[in-house]
Amino acid sequence: MSEHTVKAFDEDITRLRGLIAEMGGLAELSIQEALDAMIRGDDELAEGVILRDKKIDAIEAEVDKLAVRIIALRAPMADDLREVIAALKIAGVVERIGDYSKNIAKRVGKIEGRGTFEPLTLLPAMGEIAAEMVHDVLTAYAARDPVLAREVIATDEKVDAFYNSIFRNVVSYMVENPKLISSAAQLLFVARNIERIGDHATNVAEMVHFAATGYYPPDEDSA
Template sequence: MATIGGHTLKAFDEDLAELRALICQMGGLAEHAIRESMRCLMQRDVEGALRVVENDRKLDVMEAEAERKVVQLIALRAPMADDLREAVAALKIVGLVERIGDYAKNIAKRVPQVDGAGKIEPLALLPEMARIATEMVHDVLDAFVERNAEKAQAVCERDQAVDDFYNSIFRALVTFMMEDPQNISRSAHLLFVAKNIERVGDHATNIAEMVYFTATGERLMDRPRGQDPSATP
């Protein structure tokens, strides 16, 4: 059997499979956190939102464990070329998945701020935006496990839909605030929620780019991004 740095290819593959499984488990927790934080927002479930915040600690612990596994994998197996590229990509992906969990936590923290608020029309757009972003996270981690460049590229292409939702929500909430100054505080919280969902989409796209590069050795060409209406020219 061929060896890498004195260690068998089988051992390296087994270690990498364990790492992939841990990252996918993290991704599953992050996906659930996004869905649950949005449910709590729409239903004004303050207690549920607090549980989302508390459960984020699990992702932090798993991130540390995954980082330890990557360092151990590189140190003990001494991977070269494609294998090293995959190990380094896994390390970066771990951090991005943990950050996605943080965005879900941030959304949950806003639930008490909008509890008791009346009907806010732009709020109706947020669940669909969150659904697309969450599916991007799910699909890109599938692409990661499968080393599927085509799936990764498809995830990148869907980021524009999330950006478009953000732009629409931003404009709608600005209008809502202008119509009545009493709406400013609630609308600002929802803008924060929309921005966090948009960042989930961006992070899923960043993971997709790494998966594509790992699978092909080539980088995706620069993609057009949705213009953030809140950005300064």
């Protein structure tokens, strides 16, 4: 995009985009580390994820402040306006993604008999896809790329399929191992959290598409 006549406007927008990228990078790292901690039972790593969430919240507050300031001082129009509104909403969603990772990290200490607890092996593949969605949607945001955004939206189906499969697996595991029902229930919540992360990445993808093109992506269900 060509530059604004008022250079400080460009600086504001660049800073806003930088904050979103930083926030998204932290959220992506938290998903991976929360799952690592969960699988290995690493309390220290889990603690790091919980602490990082504060940093994500702080950046969200900074995005809010900057976006409001840009709207008040620069009166953005057209793609600039969409960009600022999208940043405001994306920051809110990324903050939620951070919360889900934190929630997973908090459950790390509640899993018993980790060495023999098979359902744990189902999580990494699902978590990887969700983390990749978050990674790709941030790339799409940085590049203002509506095509990549639509690919992210399509990927959510895979996460949902994983969730359904894990749900069935864990429920049968519960039936066979009544002693470990409590741990297994924790795992259902973890899978649910990852599934929600996928949904939120999808929301971000829709906003990226809107900011880039001015309209939301067409519903793919009919295709």
